[in-house]
Amino acid sequence: xxxxxxxxxxxxxxxxxxxxxxxxxxxxxxxxxxxxxxxxxxxxxxxxxxxxxxxxxxxxxxxxxxxxxxxxxxxxxxxxxxxxxxxxxxxxxxxxxxxxxxxxxxxxxxxxxxxxxxxxxxxxxxxxxxxxxxxxxxxxxxxxxxxxxxxxxxxxxxxxxxxxxxxxxxxxxxxxxxxxxxxxxxxxxxxxxxxxxxxxxxxxxxxxxxxxxxxxxxxxxxxxxxxxxxxxxxxxxxxxxxxxxxxxxxxxxxxxxxxxxxxxxxxxxxxxxxxxxxxxxxxxxxxxxxxxxxxxxxxxxxxxxxxxxxxxxxxxxxxxxxxxxxxxxxxxxxxxxxxxxxxxxxxxxxxxxxxxxxxxxxxxxxxxxxxxxxxxxxxxxxxxxxxxxxxxxxxxxxxxxxxxxxxxxxxxxxxxxxxxxxxxxxxxxxxxxxxxxxxxxxxxxxxxxxxxxxxxxxxxxxxxxxxxxxxxxxxxxxxxxxxxxxxxxxxxxxxxxxxxxxxxxxxxxxxxxxxxxxxxxxxxxxxxxxxxxxxxxxxxxxxxxxxxxxxxxxxxxxxxxxxxxxxxxxxxxxxxxxxxxxxxxxx
Numbered sequence: 001x002x003x004x005x006x007x008x009x010x011x012x013x014x015x016x017x018x019x020x021x022x023x024x025x026x027x028x029x030x031x032x033x034x035x036x037x038x039x040x041x042x043x044x045x046x047x048x049x050x051x052x053x054x055x056x057x058x059x060x061x062x063x064x065x066x067x068x069x070x071x072x073x074x075x076x077x078x079x080x081x082x083x084x085x086x087x088x089x090x091x092x093x094x095x096x097x098x099x100x101x102x103x104x105x106x107x108x109x110x111x112x113x114x115x116x117x118x119x120x121x122x123x124x125x126x127x128x129x130x131x132x133x134x135x136x137x138x139x140x141x142x143x144x145x146x147x148x149x150x151x152x153x154x155x156x157x158x159x160x161x162x163x164x165x166x167x168x169x170x171x172x173x174x175x176x177x178x179x180x181x182x183x184x185x186x187x188x189x190x191x192x193x194x195x196x197x198x199x200x201x202x203x204x205x206x207x208x209x210x211x212x213x214x215x216x217x218x219x220x221x222x223x224x225x226x227x228x229x230x231x232x233x234x235x236x237x238x239x240x241x242x243x244x245x246x247x248x249x250x251x252x253x254x255x256x257x258x259x260x261x262x263x264x265x266x267x268x269x270x271x272x273x274x275x276x277x278x279x280x281x282x283x284x285x286x287x288x289x290x291x292x293x294x295x296x297x298x299x300x301x302x303x304x305x306x307x308x309x310x311x312x313x314x315x316x317x318x319x320x321x322x323x324x325x326x327x328x329x330x331x332x333x334x335x336x337x338x339x340x341x342x343x344x345x346x347x348x349x350x351x352x353x354x355x356x357x358x359x360x361x362x363x364x365x366x367x368x369x370x371x372x373x374x375x376x377x378x379x380x381x382x383x384x385x386x387x388x389x390x391x392x393x394x395x396x397x398x399x400x401x402x403x404x405x406x407x408x409x410x411x412x413x414x415x416x417x418x419x420x421x422x423x424x425x426x427x428x429x430x431x432x433x434x435x436x437x438x439x440x441x442x443x444x445x446x447x448x449x450x451x452x453x454x455x456x457x458x459x460x461x462x463x464x465x466x467x468x469x470x471x472x473x474x475x476x477x478x479x480x481x482x483x484x485x486x487x488x489x490x491x492x493x494x495x496x497x498x499x500x501x502x503x504x505x506x507x508x509x510x511x512x513x514x515x516x517x518x519x520x521x522x523x524x525x526x527x528x529x530x531x532x533x534x535x536x537x538x539x540x541x542x543x544x545x546x547x548x549x550x551x552x553x554x555x556x557x558x559x560x561x562x563x564x565x566x567x568x569x570x571x572x573x574x575x576x577x578x579x580x581x582x583x584x585x586x587x
Contacts, residue, residue, distance in 0.1 A: 022159065022160035022161060022194070023125070023126075023157060023158065023159055023160055023191070023192060023193070023194045024157070024158065024159075024160040025051065025129060025155040025156065025157055026155070026156050026157075026158055027054070027153045027154070027155060027156075028045055028049070028051075028153060028154040028155075028156050029149040029150065029153060029154075030043040030044060030045050030046075030138075030149050030152060030154070031044055031045060031046040032044040032046075033147050033148075033149055035147075036076065036077070036139075039141055039142060040139055040140070040141050041139070041140045041143055041147045042076075042077070042078075042137060042138075042139050043137065043138040043139075043140070043147075043152060044136065044137055045135075045136055045137070045138075045154050045156075046136070046453075047136060047185060047189070047453035047454075048071055048134050048135060048136040048189065048452075048453050048454050048469070048470065049134065049135075049136075049154065049156035049157070049158075049189050049192075050132045050133065050134050050156065050157045050189065050190075050192040050193075050200075050470075051132050051133075051135075051154050051155045051156040051157050051192075052102060052103060052104035052105070052129070052130050052131060052132055052133070052154075052155055053067065053102070053103040053104070053138065053152060053153065053154060053155065054100050054101070054102055054103075054152075054153045054155050055093070055095070055100065055101050055102075055103050055151065055152050055153075056098070056099075056100045056101075056150070056151045056152075057095035057096065057097065057098060057099075057101065057151075058095070058144055058145055058151070059098055061095040061096065061144050062095065062096050063094075063095050063142060063144055064092060064093070064094050064095070064142065065092070065093055065095060065140055065141060065142040065143055066090060066091075066092050066093075066140070066141040066142060067090060067091050067092070067093060067103050067138060067139070067140055067141075068080065068088070068089075068090045068138065068139040068140075068141075069087070069088065069089045069090070069091075069105050069133060069135040069137075069138055070082070070087065070088045070089075070135055070136070070137050070138075070139075071086050071087045071088070071134055071135055071136060071137075071469050071470075072086050072088070072469075073136075073137055077139065078137050078138075078139050083461050083465065084461060084464070084465050084466040084467050084468075085110075085199075085200065085201045085466050085467070085468055086468075086469050087133050087134050087135060087200060087469075089105030089106060089108075089133060089135075090105070091103065091104065091105055091106060095144070102130045102155075104130035104131040104132070105131050105133050106131065107131055108131075108133070110201055110202065111200055111201065111202060111203035112124065112131075112203075120204045120205070120237035120239065121204070121237070122202060122203040122204055123193040123194070123195050123197055123203050123204065123205070123233075125157065125192070125193060129155070129157070132155075132157050132192065133200065134189075134200050134454070134469070134470045136453065138152070138154075140152075156192075157192035157193075158188060158189070158191055158192060159188075159191035159192075159194070159221075159223060159226060161221070161222070161223045161225075162188055162191060162221055162223070163221055163222055164188075166220065166221045166222050166513075166515045166520070167184065167219060167220045167221065167482070167512070167513055167514060167515055167520075168511075168512045168513045169184075169481050169482060169485075169486070169510070169511075169512040170510065170511055170512060171481075171485065171507050171509065171510040171511075172507050172508035172509050172510070173433075173437070173507060175437050175445060175448070176433070176436070176437065176477075176481065176485075176507075178448055179436065179437070179444045179445065179447075179448055179477050180477055180478065180481050182444070182447065182448055182452070182453065182454075182455060182475075183216065183444070183455060183474075183475035183476070183477045183478035184216075184220045184475075184478050185453060185454065186216075186454045186455040186470075186471075186472055186474065186475040186478070187213065187216045187217050187220050187221070187472055187475055187478055188220070188221075189453075189454050189470065190213070190454070190470060190471075190472040191217075191226060194226065194229065195226065195229050195230045195233055196209060196210040196213040196214070196217075196226065196227070196230040196472065197209075198457075198468075198471065198473075199457055199468030199470050199471040199472075200468050200470050201466070201468050204237075204239075205230050205233055205234050205237070205239075206234075206239050206241075206244060207234055207238070207239060207241075207244035207245065207247040207248055207251070208241070208243065208244050208247045208414060208473065209414075209471075209472065209473045210227070210230045210231070210234060210247070210251060211247040211250045211251050211254070212414065212417050212472070212473045212475075212476060213227075213230075213472040213473065213475075214227040214230070214251055214254055214255075215254065215417075215476075215479040216472065216475045216476065216478035216479040218254070218258055218479070218515070219478055219479040219482045219483070219514065219515070220478050220479075220515075221515060222515045224255065224258060224259055227251065227254075227255060228255065228264070230251075231248065231251050231252065231255070231268070234248060235248070235268070235271055240296075240297060241297060241298075241299035241302075242277070242289070242293060242297045242298045242299060242319055243298070243299055243300075243318065243319060243322045244299070245274075245275045245277060246275060246276075246277075246322040246323065246325070246326045248272060248275045249272050249275050249276070249326045249329050249330060250326070250329065252265060252268060252269075252272055252333065253329045253332070253333060256333060256336070256493050257490045257493055257494075257495075258490070258494075258495070258516075258517060259493075259494055259517055260492075260493035260494020260495075260496065260517065261494075262336065262337060265333060265336075265337065266337050269333065269334075269337060269339075272330065272333075273330075275326070276323065276326055276327065276330065277323065278349075280293075281323075281349075281353075284352065284353070284356035284360075285349055285352040285353030285356055286315050286320050286323075286353055286356050286357060286360070286373075287315070287316075287319055287320055287323050288314050288315055289312075289314050289315075289316055289319065290314075294312045294313070294314060294316070295312070298312060298316050298318075298319050300312075300316070300318045300379075300381050301381055301411055301412045301414065301415045302412060302414060303412065303458065303463065303464045305463060305464075306411055306412035306415070306458075306463065307379065307381065308379035308380045308381055308407070308410045308411065309377065309379060310371050310377070310379040310381055310382070311371040311372060311375040311376075311377035311379070312371070312372065313371065313372025313373055313374055313375050314372070314373070315360070315361075315372050315373035315374075316371070316372045317357075317361050317369050317370060317371055317372055317381075317382040317385075317386070318381050318382060318385050320353070320357055320361070321357070321385040321386045321389055321391055322385070322389075323353065324350055324353050324354050324357060324389070324391060325389035325390075325391070327346050327347075327349050327350035327353065328346075328347075328350045330342070330346045331343050331346035331347040331350060334346060336493065354391060357386075357391060358391070358392075358393060360373055361373065361382070362386075362392075362393075362396070363378070364396060366378060366403070367396065367399035367400050367402070367403045368382070368383045368400060368403045368404075369382040369383045369386055369400075370382060379410075380404060380407040380410040380411055380419075381411060381415060383400055383403060383404050384404050384411065384415065384418055384419045384422050385415075385418055385422075386400075387400050387401060387404055387422030387423075387425075387426060388418040388419070388421040388422035388425070390425075392426075397426045397427075398426065398427055400426075401422065401423060401426035401427060401428040401431075402428065404419065404422060404423065404428075405423055405428045405431035405432075405435075408435065408438075408442070409435050409438065409442040409443060409459070412458065412459070412463075413455070413456065413457065413458055413459060413471070413473060413474040413476075414473050416476060417473075417476040417480075419435075420432050420435070420436070420476060420480050420484075421480070423435075424480065424483075424484040424503060425484075427570070429484065429503040429504070429505045430505045430506060432480075432484075432505075433505045433506070433507075436477060436480075441459055441460040441462075442459045442460070443459070444477055446459065446460065447459075447474070452469060454469060454470045454471075455470075455471060455472070455474030455475045456468070456469055456471055456474050457469075457471035457473070457474060458474075481512075482512060482514045484503045485502065485503055485504075485505075485507070485510050486502060486510060486511075486512050486514060486523045486525075487499070487500050487501040487502035487503060487523070487546075488500060488514040488521050488523060489501070490516070491544060494517050494518070495516040495517045495518050495541055496518075496540070496541060496542070497541065497542050497543065497544065497577070498516070498521060498537065498541055498542070498543045498544070499543070499544050499546070500521075500523065500533075500535055500543050500544070500545045500546070501545075501546040501547075501571070502523065502525050502531070502533065502547070502548070504525075504527045504531070504548060507527065508526065508527060508528060509524075509525060509526045509527065510523075510524075510525055511523065511524035511525070512524075516538065516541070518538040518539070518540050518541050519538030519539070519541075520538065521535070521536065521537055521538065521541075522534075522535070522536040523535055523536075527548070529550075530550065530553055530585065530586040530587060531547055531548050531584075531585070531586045532583070532584070532585045532586075533547065533583065533584055533585075534581070534582070534583045535578065535581070535582050535583075535584075536580075536581045537578070537579055537580060537581070541579070542577040542578065542579050543577060543578045543579070544573075544574070544577055545573075545574040545578055545584070546571045546572070546573050546574075547565075547571065547572045547574075547584065547586050548570065548571065548572075548586065549567050549568075549569075549570055549571050549572045549586065550570075550586070553572070553586050553587060554587055555572065555586075555587060556572050556574065556584050556585065556586055556587070557584070557585050557587055558582065558583060558584050558585070559583075563584060564576065572586060
């Protein structure tokens with residue numbers, strides 16, 4: 001294994017500022033070597049990764065070979081005309097001598113552009129690597145004699161700090177388990193650039209992509225620096241969509257909850273204020289979009305065909321949901337930094353805008369939000385975002401969750417992160433899990449069934465013909481399953497306090513490990529009828545435990561002794577916080 005030293009990677013960052021570190025190359029042998037014709041050998045590396053090849057020529061060879069790199073297979077051969085921006089490249093190489101040679105595809109201007117030409121610059125990988133591209137299969141034409149796996153190694157690019165053992169998830173549903181592993185590996189594979197990027201087409205960061213990537217990276221690995229590098233890069237190179245600006249506030253808050261690092265937050269706090277877009281607010285606190293913003297910048301969802309026929313108005317429900325949620329997060333961050341005037345101002349503005357938001361945009365009879373002020377249309381997006389952000393009045397949340405769930409997966413892979421959050425948080429976990437594993441072409445099961453090893457940019461090629469097959473924003477279950485099925489979430493900055501609130505759906509058991517700033521949390525629960533759960537918290541962490549409370553249950557016990565707990569709705573809330581390793585049963 002090539003474990004390029006951390007210090008070398010750090011120097012690379014200094015000399016090549018458009019790339020981040022630490023990243024390195026890892027040697028991988030093909031898992032299958034098959035001669036498919038007298039002159040052609042097909043190599044399968046098992047999964048797609050970004051990289052190139054290191055080839056050791058056979059002794060005494062003096063010949064020229066042709067190599068074909070591909071993400072897609074068709075009829076047992078690499079697809080040389082794959083759809084959209086699915087990758088295929090070929091190159092020739094002269095075999096001579098016995099020293100290893102690097103075989104890399106040619107440069108692709110789409111993802112190595114350094115001047116930007118109207119958009120932020122591509123994130124470059126270290127020049128001494130040679131060109132890297134995503135591929136799983138390689139065809140070799142003209143190789144002399146037998147091909148030994150040790151002669152042809154994929155140099156796969158990953159984060160140098162990645163730890164495959166940092167996280168785990170398993171449940172009674174094998175499909176969910178496979179989906180989680182697909183999503184976990186997707187996060188690992190897309191760390192190759194050292195900064196969160198939007199896939200291989202452009203290799204640039206976008207704010208929404210980066211936030212969703214951050215959530216799943218936190219849930220699958222211990223590294224926090226890549227999210228920080230991505231944040232700082234996006235502050236210098238912001239992108240155009242309206243709602244993407246608010247995601248910078250989301251990213252900063254997520255970092256603080258993960259690390260508890262006030263110094264990092266304080267250094268960036270003032271730069272977050274313009275991301276609220278407060279210059280667009282009218283007297284009641286709601287944001288107003290200009291004609292140009294309505295027609296171009298207000299994104300709602302992407303691609304455009306995934307907007308559930310959204311009716312764009314100057315007062316846009318989705319834009320305002322992001323604004324109000326961001327005001328609440330800014331108030332929270334201002335408070336922890338001791339900026340009491342800011343905290344009070346943001347809280348007042350959040351309350352005022354929330355009141356106007358619900359008075360003008362919510363339809364209690366329909367149990368849904370209008371797309372905007374003056375609209376008579378109810379796209380799923382207008383309700384799924386308020387539901388995820390806690391903006392729906394408490395007495396209406398169950399009805400809104402039911403309405404949103406009935407619409408199915410009427411949104412993109414991006415918005416599905418928020419759709420699932422809203423359902424999981426509001427008693428519709430069975431519906432959420434059913435959508436994740438649904439038949440048809442709008443679910444993660446569809447990605448799994450397609451044979452992909454990295455999540456896609458869209459649900460299917462027909463929904464975005466130019467989509468990448470290596471998009472981390474499609475990996476939401478990597479964070480959703482730990483946060484909701486295992487029920488592990490931070491309640492205090494730096495994970496000083498954790499919430500353990502498992503959601504079972506129809507699952508019989510689930511277990512896993514969740515990385516935190518203080519060490520891993522381990523949870524194992526069984527739920528044949530009543531829950532039994534074992535929880536292991538790292539040293540220095542306390543936990544608040546909320547367990548399912550079926551109507552017939554009487555309380556919670558530990559080692560046969562009653563544990564003080566209060567029934568609240570469909571949950572038993574343990575009266576005291578826990579530490580260490582504990583096992584509870586609902587009876």
